[in-house]
Every structure is written in structure tokens, then in C-alpha cells.
Amino acid sequence: MSDELDRIRREMHAVLQQPGVRPDDSLKLTRRTFIHRSLLFGAVSVGQTFAWWPLLNTIDVAHAAEAPFKFAWISDTHLYERSLNTRFVDKVVRAVQEVQAMDPPADFLIFGGDLAQLGKIEELELGVELLKDLSIKKYYIPGEHDWYLDMGKKWGELFGQPNWTFDHKGVRFIGLDTVSRGPDYWTVKKMTPEERMGHMATLDGTVAGAWAGVGRDQLDWMQKTLADWDKSKPIVIFSHNPLYEYYPPWNFWVRDWREVNEVLKPYTKVTNIHGHVHQVLYNEIGSMRSIGMLATSWPWPYAPEGVPKLTKPMIRVDPGDHFDGVGWETVNVNADDRVDVEYIMWGRKEVFVQSDPDSSLSQPEKLRPRMADNMWPY
Template identity: 50%
Template sequence: MWPLKWKKREQEYRRQREEFFEAVKRLNRRDFLKVAGLSAAVFTAKTVVPPHSFQVVDVVRAEPQEKPLFRFAYISDTHLYERELNERFVNAALRAVRDVNALDPPPDFVIFGGDLAQLGQPKELELGKQILSELKVPVKMMVGEHDWFLDMGEKWRELFGPENYSFDHKGVHFIVLMSVNEKDFWTERNMTPMERMLTVAQLDNPIQSRFEVGEEGREWLRRDLAKVSKDTPIIIFSHSPLYKYYRPWNFWTEDAEAIHEMLFPFKSVTVIHGHTHQLLTHRIQNIHFHGMLSTAWPWPYAPEGLPKLTVPMERPDPFDEADGTGWGTVDVHRDGYVDKHYNLWSRNPITVAKAYLESWGKEAIPPAPEFPPY
């Protein structure tokens, strides 16, 4: 079905992942507590408190944690329908906004990770804007494919501005990159805008093209990066993962390698992405990747291709509509790398620490699930 080369890569991923999990199992309890203590130490928010069972002597023994430079929060993939059709997703988005507003001290800003709307309809986008306007701190918007493919971004741009932009914050260069462009598959099929939207909205739809930043986007990125010195930490917000995870579901960026090439010369690069609705951790050379949770529902992990550094979240229980969903915070350190906090609403929070990625998964290992994905 797919090129052999790609298949091989999947197999390699799989092998590495299995090795990794074997390694996790070999960890002794003390290491685990030390790790857990580290992640607990960075929580100070109102609703996010250190898990008590980790307050043991091992915390003291752990390396003193460098205080993060600043914190921002994220909310992602709200997938709003109009309230009359689906109240559940609306309530979930409101819950995330309320939780973020309760953070004390407040985060410096909130990144919204894309897929505000389910079908890109003006009323859905407007509802989303209204909900996010309740946030007490500034919001940085990012576009997802569900926001885009009904009118190719017209309404979204009207409400939120350009889809590619960058800003600097406390010495870090932030880039919001539109990464869900697709090659035209709709014209030759004579699709209506809604048919196009529904096609893209269906994760397992084989018709659509693969996500890409595209030539224009890459050119924009090249120009933006040219202004930044190589030792300035860079954090990129992208809706699609900016690497190749699982092609059939578009957990995928077709021109990922070209983007990586542009980023390799920099000292510290972090990519925070939406779209995948699950805990995801990946590293390619100097680039750290973190997924975001959805407020609406969790995606299952793909059958192949999971990055080996990812310790997956436990399979959610669909009886609990909040299980597997939530929001999170990101603690940015002086060097630009981050501790990523997943605040799952129905589970204990999980932290993927900078130290975990820096050690290639040897230290600060997040807790493994008792019931991993199928």
C-alpha cells in the first residue's frame, strides 16, 4: 500500500520502541521515585498539586531542578460544533479555559493548538473565539485542518489574523507555523467546500493528500529564521506533528525533513504540536517534539510508527467523557527546552521533563501505563 522504504522505517520505529519499553521495565523503584519526584516538584498550580505518594526521601536525593524561566499553558483541539448540536465539546472547552484561568501564578500566555472548530463553519469558529476570549491571559492562535478546509482559511484569518507568524518572549523566539496544507485533491473530484472539509475531517480518509508546510510556508520560515541568531532558543507551534508518525491518519508532515534541515543549525528547538490528541514525545537531534491533549476526545495510538521516546497514556475509558482529554502547561527553561505537563482531567497529571528528552529517555522517565493501548 505504501512505499517499501516507508514500511521499513515503521518497522525500525517499532523495534526501537520495543527496546525502549524493555528498558523502562528494567528501571528500579528508586529511579522511578526520583523521576516522579522531579516531575512533581514543578507543579504549583491551583488544581495541579504534587502527588503525595512521591513525597519521599528520594525527592531530596534528586538533582536540584533549575527553576524554569517562564510558563505558558496550552489548550488544543476543541473541535467545536454549534452548541445546539453538541454541548459536550463546548463544555470541555469551557472547562479548559476555567482551569487555565485558575492557574496561580497565571501563565505568560496560552497557545491554542488548532482545530478550534469541527467543520470550519463560521458559527463554530465564532463560538470558539467567544470561549477563548474568556481567558485572562493573551492567546496565541494556531490553525488546524478542521478550521481551514471549508473556506481555505478565510473565516479563520478574518477572526484571528495570519496563519504564519512569530514573536519573541523572554529571549525565546516563538514561531507559529501553518503545517496542514494539502495538495489539491478536490478540484479533479468536483468536491463542494463541505465535501472537501468532511474528507479532511475524516482521519482515516485515504483520498486526502498528506499535510505539509508547503513551499510558500517553508520560504516564509526560511526568511523568519534568517533573522534569528543560531543560539536563540526556538519554540515552534505546529498543528501537525512536524515529523512522520503514521501516514494513513495524517499524523504526518510530508516535508518534515526539509523543515528539520532548516532547524538543525539552531542550538535549541522545541516543537509543540496538536492534531494527535495524545501524549507524544519525540526527539530528532536537537529538536524536541511534544504533543498536546485535546479537550474533546483522545485519538487511539496509531498501529505503527510511535516515536520510541513516547511513553503512551493509558487507554481511556469511554464511559468517562473526560478521560484521555485535558489541557496542559509548558515550563520553558533558560536553554529553551521545556518540561511538558499533561493535565489529564480524569487521571493524575503526567510530566514529560526536559531531562527525559535530553537523556534520550534514560532519566526522568514518565510513568508507564498499566493498560497500554491495544
């Protein structure tokens, strides 16, 4: 397995990290670490409860939009039935209330997968019920937790086709299904649906294997969908798993990232927004940038090998506070060629003051580099 991973990494590096290839040059990448909004407005008193808008990290990426707009993202709610656990319910309620309160309102919401924890009908229906309070248009892509109990039956009944596309104010949006094409590890072992689901619900899924992928049919669909789209116009692709190799043992990737890259290569303004990793994450490969989003449920640790260089890591400061290290996001598409992702991270209180506002890439960051970055430096 490690030889295979090694081979894949070398290949990925050779294919994707070619000299000079980066997301569109007009896309200025700046990252600003904000202190709390109330600090920005100069209204902080010691002991104040910061329950609202803890903007921790803004990543500006960029695109031309016909008119400025913003949309919201919620994912990885991992709902249990109410009778078992209401902790995750509370956080969905909070996220929904906050999105609903956005002013100006979000144009739409993307739900990025893992609505349910064990794929149960009751869990999925609970999710629908909680999100019903949100009056804006909602689009859903599936996560593995939604899928592998009944192989997407209930999810399909509730939300329809898992991959879709639409245009909005000069941006083409694509939702991908990266979860449904896992290899069949259950039939030969005569697993029950619950056993199958159980293997999908672990992070280190050695039994389930490399289940995350886009699939040839969906790649063809994506290519067709993009055929009439101007190469220099913005594309935003939503996927549950990241569309690059971050950490395969946890399926923090799609196994057919090469093919995805082939399809997207001609386009210069591609942003991939993904869930599954439950953490602040940022990476660029070729002309595509990928942004990892927070869960409302819990934060996963960073991969043992470290994170892509451009990631500014998020940590859970207080493991006992289940609102810490989680939250949701707004995405602002500005007329001045930028897309800003704002992490709305809850529970940060005073401790999230990490660096000066408006720090930029020119300031060296001390991150533990990934093994792959060390072996094949840029």
C-alpha cells in the same frame, strides 16, 4: 503506497538519525510521572473527587530563558454548534477556567488548531466566544477542521495570518500553518465544500491524502525569520501536525519534514509543540524534540505501528468517561535551562498512578517499538 512509505522511512532514518546527533546535550531529558498533586501534598482520602490538576506526565526539555515564565496550550477542541452538542463546549469552558486560574498566570496562550469540528462559521465563532473569557494574550494556528469548509476564509477573518513569530524573554516563538497546502482532491470530483470538509474530518484520510505540509514559501519565511537568531538560542515552534514522520496515513507528520529539518538543522535548541495527534507523544529527530499535546475533545489511539521510543504512552482508562484522556498543558520555561511540559489530564482519579515519581530514561520502558525502529535500530 507502502513502498513509498518504506522509502520515506529509510530516507528519514538516513537523514535524521545520524550517530551522535541529538537535541542539545545540555538539555537534560528527564521524565517524571507524577501522581496526583493532592497525593504529593499528602491530602488524599478515598473517594475524593480529583477535579483539579491531575499532573500525569512531565517532560523536561530545555532551554535558557532570560527569566522564568510559563505559557499555556489548548488545542483540538473540535467544537460543534451548541444546538448539536455541548459536551465539547463544557470541556473548553473548563480548560479556559483552569488556564485563567493559573497562579502565577501564564504569559500567553497558544491555541493549536482544530477549534471547530466542521469548519462552520458558527463553530469558529463559538470558539472565540468561549476563549474570550481568558484575559491573557492568545495566539492561534489553524487545524484542518478549521480550514477546509471555506479554505480558511473565516479563520483568517477571526485570527489573521496563520503563521507568525515573536520573541519573548529570550525565546523565539514561531507559529506554523501545516494544514492549508493540501493537494486539490475536490475540484476534479466536483465535491461540495461540505464533502471536501468531510474527507478532512476523518482520521484515515485516504481521499484527502498527504495534506499536511509546511510548503516552500513558508519554509523560506521560516529561514528568513531565523536568519538573525543565534544558533544556540532557544526556538519553540508550534504546528498543528508533528514536524516529523510519525504516522503518515493519519497525517501524523508533515510531508516536507526533510525541508523543515534542513532549515532547523543549524539550531541546537529547537522544541516543536504540536496538536492533531490528541495524545501524549514525544520524539527527537536530529537536534529537534517534538512534544505532542492532548486534545480537550477526545484522545486518538496510538498509531498501529507503535510510537516513537521516547514516548510514554497515555491510554484512555475509561472509554465511557469523556473527560478521560483529554486536557490541556502548561509549558514552563525555567531560568535553569529547562522547558517543562505539564500535561493537565482530566478524569484520572485514582487510576493514573503508574510508576514511581522521578523515573528516568535509565529505567527501561516496555513499549512496543515502531516497525521503523525495528528495521533500522539506533
